[in-house]
Amino acid sequence: MSTRIVALVGSLRSGSHNRQLAEAAVKLAPEGVEVVIQDEIADLPFYNEDIDVEGKLPAVAARLRETANSADAFLLFSPEYNGTIPAVLKNAIDWYSRPFGAGSFTGKPVAVVGTAYGQFGGVWAQDDARKAVGIAGGSVLEEVKLSVPGSVVRFAETHPADDEEVAQQLTAVLAELAKAATAEPQTV
Numbered sequence: 001m002s003t004r005i006v007a008l009v010g011s012l013r014s015g016s017h018n019r020q021l022a023e024a025a026v027k028l029a030p031e032g033v034e035v036v037i038q039d040e041i042a043d044l045p046f047y048n049e050d051i052d053v054e055g056k057l058p059a060v061a062a063r064l065r066e067t068a069n070s071a072d073a074f075l076l077f078s079p080e081y082n083g084t085i086p087a088v089l090k091n092a093i094d095w096y097s098r099p100f101g102a103g104s105f106t107g108k109p110v111a112v113v114g115t116a117y118g119q120f121g122g123v124w125a126q127d128d129a130r131k132a133v134g135i136a137g138g139s140v141l142e143e144v145k146l147s148v149p150g151s152v153v154r155f156a157e158t159h160p161a162d163d164e165e166v167a168q169q170l171t172a173v174l175a176e177l178a179k180a181a182t183a184e185p186q187t188v
Contacts, residue, residue: 010089
């Protein structure tokens with residue numbers, strides 16, 4: 001049985017380095033792990049409880065929830081916009097957080113990684129994404145991190161999948177996420 005990881009990319013730019021990092025995750029996924037990039041988050045309307053009801057639910061939201069509900073785990077790729085999480089990623093988290101207490105993230109392992117131009121690789125945004133997805137019910141893997149600084153220079157001529165250091169670190173993230181997804185639930 002394959003472990004299915006749904007990836008959300010917080011950048012819509014066609015040449016996004018975070019998108020390339022997500023593509024690298026698809027390519028580097030270990031045997032028995034499938035990474036699916038959830039492309040349609042750009043088409044989601046802003047979350048609004050008035051339209052999150054039967055008969056008004058946007059078709060794109062229904063499709064995204066269906067894909068998300070089939071996930072064993074989530075991997076979020078977040079750049080940093082003005083020191084925090086991009087709106088498109090936050091909006092997806094909001095949609096996946098409903099219905100309250102039983103949203104798509106509930107009880108599933110989630111890791112947050114990313115790259116940014118700055119010297120810290122987007123850690124503030126990634127921390128904010130971890131906080132939001134944890135509140136949304138995800139089981140955040142706080143110690144599983146990858147923040148790649150200087151993306152504009154580092155990936156100017158090299159795809160993240162071809163950067164040996166990044167590829168090794170991303171492969172380790174995927175392995176930890178898959179391990180968490182297949183772990184037996186612990187009883188208290």
